[in-house]
Amino acid sequence: xxxxxxxxxxxxxxxGRGDLETYKPYLSGAALRQLEQLxxxxxxxxxxxxxxRGGVARPPGKFDVRGVIVGxxxxxxxxxxQKHTISISVRFETNYTEAYGDGNGERExxxxxxxxxxxxxxxxxxxxxxxxxxxxxxxxxxxxxxxRPDDSCQHCGVKMVAGRFHWHVKSISIVRREARGPLxxxxxxxxxxxxxxxxxxxYNAARKRFNAANPGFSWKRxxxxxxxxxxxxxxxxxxxxxxxxxxxxxxQLFQSHYFWIREYxxxxxxxxxxxxxxxxxxxxxxxxxxxxxxxxxxxWASMKDYTVNAExxxxxxxxxxxxxxxxxxxxxxxxxxxxxxxQDSACPNCGAALKVNMAGICEYCESKVTxxxxxxxxxxxxxxxxxxx
Numbered sequence: 459x460x461x462x463x464x465x466x467x468x469x470x471x472x473x474g475r476g477d478l479e480t481y482k483p484y485l486s487g488a489a490l491r492q493l494e495q496l497x498x499x500x501x502x503x504x505x506x507x508x509x510x511r512g513g514v515a516r517p518p519g520k521f522d523v524r525g526v527i528v529g530x531x532x533x534x535x536x537x538x539x540q541k542h543t544i545s546i547s548v549r550f551e552t553n554y555t556e557a558y559g560d561g562n563g564e565r566e567x568x569x570x571x572x573x574x575x576x577x578x579x580x581x582x583x584x585x586x587x588x589x590x591x592x593x594x595x596x597x598x599x600x601x602x603x604x605x606r607p608d609d610s611c612q613h614c615g616v617k618m619v620a621g622r623f624h625w626h627v628k629s630i631s632i633v634r635r636e637a638r639g640p641l642x643x644x645x646x647x648x649x650x651x652x653x654x655x656x657x658x659x660x661y662n663a664a665r666k667r668f669n670a671a672n673p674g675f676s677w678k679r680x681x682x683x684x685x686x687x688x689x690x691x692x693x694x695x696x697x698x699x700x701x702x703x704x705x706x707x708x709x710q711l712f713q714s715h716y717f718w719i720r721e722y723x724x725x726x727x728x729x730x731x732x733x734x735x736x737x738x739x740x741x742x743x744x745x746x747x748x749x750x751x752x753x754x755x756x757x758w759a760s761m762k763d764y765t766v767n768a769e770x771x772x773x774x775x776x777x778x779x780x781x782x783x784x785x786x787x788x789x790x791x792x793x794x795x796x797x798x799x800x801q802d803s804a805c806p807n808c809g810a811a812l813k814v815n816m817a818g819i820c821e822y823c824e825s826k827v828t829x830x831x832x833x834x835x836x837x838x839x840x841x842x843x844x845x846x847x
Contacts, residue, residue, distance in 0.1 A: 650843030
């Protein structure tokens with residue numbers, strides 16, 4: 459999923475630069491054509507816009523795709539794992555901004571999109587480890603060297619055949635694409651709070667297996683860690699100091715949240731959270747793969763939630779009424795990591811006061827603390843009405 463989300467972001471940005479060829483080893487001809495059609499549609503819109511203003515429709519000029527945010531990504535379906543080639547469909551919910559300038563000014567459109575990307579690869583291919591999964595060089599050797607005209611790597615000489623060494627996007631289906639900017643001043647009713655909790659069918663057995671593999675595991679300590687992360691995120695959000703929450707989130711989740719923080723700042727708004735109460739949390743899923751352990755919990759909480767403008771006027775929400783809600787939060791930790799005995803406000807590696815840069819690296823020991831290498835970090839937040847287990 460890290461690979462899929464990173465590829466989606468990189469490809470959209472490359473579309474703006476006119477540089478889709480860089481990602482040709484990961485995109486089929488059909489997928490490339492689908493992406494190129496989006497550019498053509500925008501340029502037609504801009505020409506019509508310029509003519510309406512009485513200007514001259516000039517040849518295509520500067521085009522940019524920015525602010526790409528993957529708000530949601532779910533595995534939609536998986537083909538039979540016994541076949542020679544495996545396909546996985548990933549459904550994305552995203553936002554991004556397309557901007558176009560040609561000397562008559564710049565036009566900007568922000569889009570909300572739902573897309574299904576179908577990834578394929580050979581069954582016997584292994585994914586790169588986490589530290590290499592977002593490197594988009596040669597799928598065979600990982601080199602960033604240029605490709606030869608025959609699509610072979612200049613470094614290792616291997617021709618980049620689709621799906622032979624890595625996941626490859628076979629097709630892209632645009633389910634919905636609407637010009638819709640960030641809605642920061644609308645009251646959205648809470649949905650799904652009263653829905654029954656969804657737990658994995660074999661949760662008790664999965665937890666026993668996890669406990670056996672992690673003899674030092676303490677749910678009391680882990681729940682305390684999760685609660686600390688929950689409160690830190692709420693405080694960081696309401697103060698617009700998102701660097702405060704940086705140590706506790708995966709890179710992908712941080713970038714998504716940071717976009718919205720910047721958007722509030724750009725619109726001179728602040729989403730105020732007060733009387734924050736975390737009532738209870740219930741573990742519903744325990745899972746391990748080759749690299750990570752993951753625990754999903756359902757959280758019941760409430761808070762006063764309202765938005766104010768630069769003058770301090772309330773533009774949405776309520777200062778008086780607390781808003782109850784539930785969500786499913788998934789935390790990850792590198793597999794085999796022992797329980798940390800350090801305080802949550804300290805670096806889990808060196809123990810110094812927790813201070814990290816935007817890349818999630820401790821400013822004292824230079825360890826990356828947001829990768830789950832040392833302690834649990836938040837990887838995913840799903841709304842109760844959307845969570846499927």
